Amino acid sequence: MQAFRTLTSGVMPLDRVNVDTDQIIPKQFLKRIERTGYGEFLFFDWRKDPAFELNNPRYKGAEILVAGKNFGCGSSREHAAWALSDYGFRCVIGSTFADIFHSNAGKNGILLVTLPEEQVQTLLDRAAKNDGYRLTVSLEENTITDGQGFSTGFSIDPFRRYCLLEGLDDIGLTLRHTGALDTYEKQHDAAFWVAPRAS
Amino acid sequence: MSSNPKTLFEKVWESHLVAEPPNEPALLYIDLHLVHEVTSPQAFEGLRMTGRKLRRPDRTIATVDHNVPTTANRLIIEDAIAAKQIDTLRKNCADFGVELFDVQSPNQGIVHVIGPELGFTKPGMTIVCGDSHTSTHGAFGALAFGIGTSEVEHVMATQCLPQSKPKTFRIAVEGELPDGVTAKDVALGIIGRIGTDGATGHVIEYAGSAIRSLSMEGRMTLCNMSIEAGARAGMIAPDETTFAYLKGRKFSPQGEHWEKAVAEWRSLASDEGAKFDRELIIPAIELAPYVTWGTSPGMVVAVTDVVPDPAATANDADRRGFERALEYMNLKAGTPIEEVTIERVFIGSCTNSRIEDLRAAAKVVTGYHVHPSVHAMVVPGSQLVKAQAESEGLDAIFREAGFEWREPGCSMCLGMNPDILQPGERCASTSNRNFEGRQGRGGRTHLVSPMMAAAAAVLGHFTDVRTWEFKKEEVLA
Numbered sequence: 001m002q003a004f005r006t007l008t009s010g011v012m013p014l015d016r017v018n019v020d021t022d023q024i025i026p027k028q029f030l031k032r033i034e035r036t037g038y039g040e041f042l043f044f045d046w047r048k049d050p051a052f053e054l055n056n057p058r059y060k061g062a063e064i065l066v067a068g069k070n071f072g073c074g075s076s077r078e079h080a081a082w083a084l085s086d087y088g089f090r091c092v093i094g095s096t097f098a099d100i101f102h103s104n105a106g107k108n109g110i111l112l113v114t115l116p117e118e119q120v121q122t123l124l125d126r127a128a129k130n131d132g133y134r135l136t137v138s139l140e141e142n143t144i145t146d147g148q149g150f151s152t153g154f155s156i157d158p159f160r161r162y163c164l165l166e167g168l169d170d171i172g173l174t175l176r177h178t179g180a181l182d183t184y185e186k187q188h189d190a191a192f193w194v195a196p197r198a199s
Numbered sequence: 200m201s202s203n204p205k206t207l208f209e210k211v212w213e214s215h216l217v218a219e220p221p222n223e224p225a226l227l228y229i230d231l232h233l234v235h236e237v238t239s240p241q242a243f244e245g246l247r248m249t250g251r252k253l254r255r256p257d258r259t260i261a262t263v264d265h266n267v268p269t270t271a272n273r274l275i276i277e278d279a280i281a282a283k284q285i286d287t288l289r290k291n292c293a294d295f296g297v298e299l300f301d302v303q304s305p306n307q308g309i310v311h312v313i314g315p316e317l318g319f320t321k322p323g324m325t326i327v328c329g330d331s332h333t334s335t336h337g338a339f340g341a342l343a344f345g346i347g348t349s350e351v352e353h354v355m356a357t358q359c360l361p362q363s364k365p366k367t368f369r370i371a372v373e374g375e376l377p378d379g380v381t382a383k384d385v386a387l388g389i390i391g392r393i394g395t396d397g398a399t400g401h402v403i404e405y406a407g408s409a410i411r412s413l414s415m416e417g418r419m420t421l422c423n424m425s426i427e428a429g430a431r432a433g434m435i436a437p438d439e440t441t442f443a444y445l446k447g448r449k450f451s452p453q454g455e456h457w458e459k460a461v462a463e464w465r466s467l468a469s470d471e472g473a474k475f476d477r478e479l480i481i482p483a484i485e486l487a488p489y490v491t492w493g494t495s496p497g498m499v500v501a502v503t504d505v506v507p508d509p510a511a512t513a514n515d516a517d518r519r520g521f522e523r524a525l526e527y528m529n530l531k532a533g534t535p536i537e538e539v540t541i542e543r544v545f546i547g548s549c550t551n552s553r554i555e556d557l558r559a560a561a562k563v564v565t566g567y568h569v570h571p572s573v574h575a576m577v578v579p580g581s582q583l584v585k586a587q588a589e590s591e592g593l594d595a596i597f598r599e600a601g602f603e604w605r606e607p608g609c610s611m612c613l614g615m616n617p618d619i620l621q622p623g624e625r626c627a628s629t630s631n632r633n634f635e636g637r638q639g640r641g642g643r644t645h646l647v648s649p650m651m652a653a654a655a656a657v658l659g660h661f662t663d664v665r666t667w668e669f670k671k672e673e674v675l676a
Contacts, residue, residue, distance in 0.1 A: 015516070015519070016519070016520060016523070017516050017517060017519075017520045018395055018396075018495045018497075018520060020495075020632075020634045022613075022632070022634040022635070022636065022637050023634065023635060023636075026636060026640070027613050027614055027615045027637075028615070030237050030238075030265075030615060031237070031266060031278070031280040031281045031283075031284050031615065032280060032284070033240035033241065033244070033283065033284055033287050034241070035241040035244070035348075045635065045636050045640055068516050068520070069396060069516070070395060070396040070399070070429065073395055073396065073429065074331065074426075074632060074634060075330075075331050075613075075632075076238070076329060076330055076331040076345040076346060076347055077237075077238065077347075078238070078241075078329075078347035078348040078349060081347070096396055096399060098396070098399065098429060099399060099400060099429070099431050100331060100345055100346065100347060103346070103347060103350065104347035104348075104349065107347065107349035107350070108349070117516075121516070157363065158222060159222060159223045159224055159363075170349065170353055170361065171249075171251070171352065171353050171356050171357060173223075173361070174226060174353065174356075174357045174359055174361060175356075175357065177217060177218045177220070177226055177359075180217055180218040180226075181217050181218075181226070181228075181357065181358070181359060184217045184218075184228060185217075185228070185358070188215075188228060191463075192452060192456055192460065193321065193322075193323065193452060193456075193459065193460035193463040193464060194230050194321055194322075194323050194324045195230070195321075196230065196231045196257070196258055196260065196319045196321075196324075196450065197257065197319070197450045198318070198449075198450050198451055198452050198453050198456070
């Protein structure tokens with residue numbers, strides 16, 4: 001996984017609430033068995049509207065997305081994170097995120113930053129109004145600045161932060177606990193009342 | 200009262216802790232991993248690329264549900280990409296030793312229908328699946344939640360997941376549910392009150408007399424929709440209803456093990472005095488049959504209401520979302536819901552495709568015919584549900600009324616198979632999501648209970664099922 005440290009980039013505002021993962025990547029692209037190549041299908045239906053932000057040349061190359069509350073709600077499809085990442089987004093800023101999407105984003109090196117709603121609105125407005133608007137997101141410093149007076153800190157789960165900073169493979173981390181797992185499992189296998197199959 | 204009272208969630212959580220490394224998420228053991236064709240191929244591929252094994256094939260089961268056609272000749276899948284995905288699951292299950300309930304199996308069905316009906320799902324378990332509606336299994340007092348494909352691979356490799364401990368949210372529905380108000384309406388009523396992000400970061404425990412009076416099918420419907428309120432999971436304490444459902448199921452404990460298992464399961468209920476991070480009490484009498492009007496499950500009103508006015512929203516962002524939803528749904532504020540006409544009816548999905556759902560819908564349509572301008576279909580949740588319904592003659596009732604009677608699968612809930620809405624078509628659906636394009640690009644979805652969907656099929660518009668004139672009631676009494 002690619003590590004996330006500090007990113008300075010253009011910003012695409014997506015001033016919509018409850019953006020669900022069906023919109024991020026519609027169902028017809030979930031039939032593929034690959035993990036790559038989803039970027040061209042990002043926001044597939046919304047992109048058909050010429051006025052949609054992704055079609056606006058001024059946001060071309062933006063690696064930071066700012067969106068309304070409850071971004072990533074609905075389906076657990078990790079294809080949503082794959083599509084965002086494959087398209088080039090490395091950071092999403094919003095006031096709240098759905099739980100499963102939050103986890104999926106982290107596993108793909110996408111930093112999700114949670115800010116108060118007023119600050120998110122400020123960023124949405126500035127990105128929409130100022131040509132060439134850029135933000136610097138530092139995970140090392142836990143700060144976001146725009147060079148135009150906007151500067152804020154943000155909080156993030158320390159372990160999530162550590163994994164993103166180091167680009168760590170989750171499974172590898174769990175395998176450090178193989179001893180504890182073997183011990184637990186040996187004992188737990190006797191609990192037939194929570195075994196999938198009747199003994 | 201226990202000196203250290205615990206919630207149902209805490210009991211299941213604590214009994215599955217493998218490790219609690221400092222400053223890291225806890226490592227949670229997973230009892231049962233459900234796998235389907237859509238969210239697993241990249242995970243199996245990940246195992247191959249890293250040379251890792253599937254740690255516990257015996258705790259892993261698979262079925263095909265999302266992509267499979269629901270027509271009679273479904274062994275041949277014309278969509279080459281879907282066919283490849285299903286073949287890939289077959290190969291992966293064979294290579295890694297996973298039991299697969301394939302299309303021809305008498306146990307095939309929607310993953311969240313077959314887990315419980317075969318007795319794989321049990322109280323006190325931890326259950327995951329690469330599908331957000333895994334919350335369904337919480338109806339049995341299991342901790343069950345949806346995960347992404349990276350986590351699917353993680354569980355395959357380690358049978359564990361690193362998890363931050365969620366908060367707890369007790370929602371009690373007290374009193375008797377009015378006639379015509381079903382578990383689906385309880386779910387929609389709750390989401391309408393707390394919003395689609397109302398339970399984010401929380402595990403809901405549903406409690407109260409109205410919940411205890413629900414059948415297991417009803418409890419599954421309710422827990423299924425927990426994710427639509429943003430919850431990590433939904434749970435209901437196991438009781439006599441749960442044990443009666445599980446007794447004698449294919450993979451339920453047998454003989455002397457049964458009594459011991461029940462004793463273990465009985466101890467799972469939240470202790471008196473257990474503390475929840477949040478609590479909400481809803482009087483059952485306040486609930487009604489609901490219809491969603493917008494593009495998010497929280498955009499919902501009682502069937503007797505009108506399409507609401509965007510001006511009533513709390514802030515600008517919500518108002519814009521509201522206006523956008525009205526535009527997409529082609530509805531005007533102030534329109535009575537009962538005047539909204541539909542062209543399609545879908546009875547099915549992991550939310551509402553179980554035998555009780557089909558019985559309720561059949562009871563409404565008995566003696567009636569589907570409206571001439573409506574195309575209606577029933578998609579049973581599993582082969583076992585389908586066989587049961589056919590043995591009760593429900594298929595004949597639906598067919599005679601003009602419904603299509605299909606083979607089991609996810610079908611038009613998300614339209615990954617050929618069952619989709621055409622642009623502009625309006626559907627009364629018993630599924631779980633009314634997102635833009637969910638059932639087909641440009642399609643307009645209204646979420647309702649099976650009874651409400653059946654009544655809409657007959658009239659061609661929504662109607663209050665509480666005033667429905669049932670015919671030949673004795674047939675199904």
